[in-house]
Amino acid sequence: MRVRRLIRDTAAAQRIKQLHGGECQLCGLRLLGPDGRPYCEGAHIRPLGKPHHGPDVEPNILCLCPNCHVRLDMGAVTLDDGGNVIPRAPLSDVRLLPQLTMREGHYVHPDYLRYHREYWERQGRETR
Numbered sequence: 001m002r003v004r005r006l007i008r009d010t011a012a013a014q015r016i017k018q019l020h021g022g023e024c025q026l027c028g029l030r031l032l033g034p035d036g037r038p039y040c041e042g043a044h045i046r047p048l049g050k051p052h053h054g055p056d057v058e059p060n061i062l063c064l065c066p067n068c069h070v071r072l073d074m075g076a077v078t079l080d081d082g083g084n085v086i087p088r089a090p091l092s093d094v095r096l097l098p099q100l101t102m103r104e105g106h107y108v109h110p111d112y113l114r115y116h117r118e119y120w121e122r123q124g125r126e127t128r
Contacts, residue, residue: 012042012058012061015058016042016058016061016063017040017042019103019105019106020040020063020101021038022037022038022040023040023063023101024040024068025063025064025068025097025100025101025102026062026065026071026072026096026097027067027094027095027096029068031065031066039066040063040064040065041069042062042064043062043063043064043072044056044060044061045061045079045112045113045116046115046116052115052119054115058106058107059107059108059112060109062100062108067094071091075089075119075120075123076089077096078113078121079100080113080117081110081113081114082099082110083099083108083113084098084099084100085098085099085100086117088120
């Protein structure tokens with residue numbers, strides 16, 4: 001049996017998470033563990049692997065809480081090229097920020113935002 005795995009640049013995700021101090025760029029939550037350290041996830045805007053072939057680079061990574069990571073991955077939220085948050089599904093009283101929080105030293109490339117948004121727009125049309 002052969003297993004194929006993507007090699008991720010954990011240093012890139014770590015740097016983005018540190019730049020944001022563990023604070024979610026979509027909702028502002030800073031989830032602390034019992035040790036007092038923040039828990040957050042490095043989320044790829046244009047996913048890695050087939051069929052997306054997104055790159056594992058800092059301009060394609062966001063610092064998100066686990067719930068917002070899932071929201072991004074399932075297309076429940078997208079972003080316009082300027083980082084404005086676009087909810088695409090009911091959020092059950094969750095308050096998202098109107099715009100992606102950015103920090104100096106973290107540039108998010110609009111091509112990845114556009115790819116993500118257009119991919120989920122196509123998925124919505126195909127299911128109707």
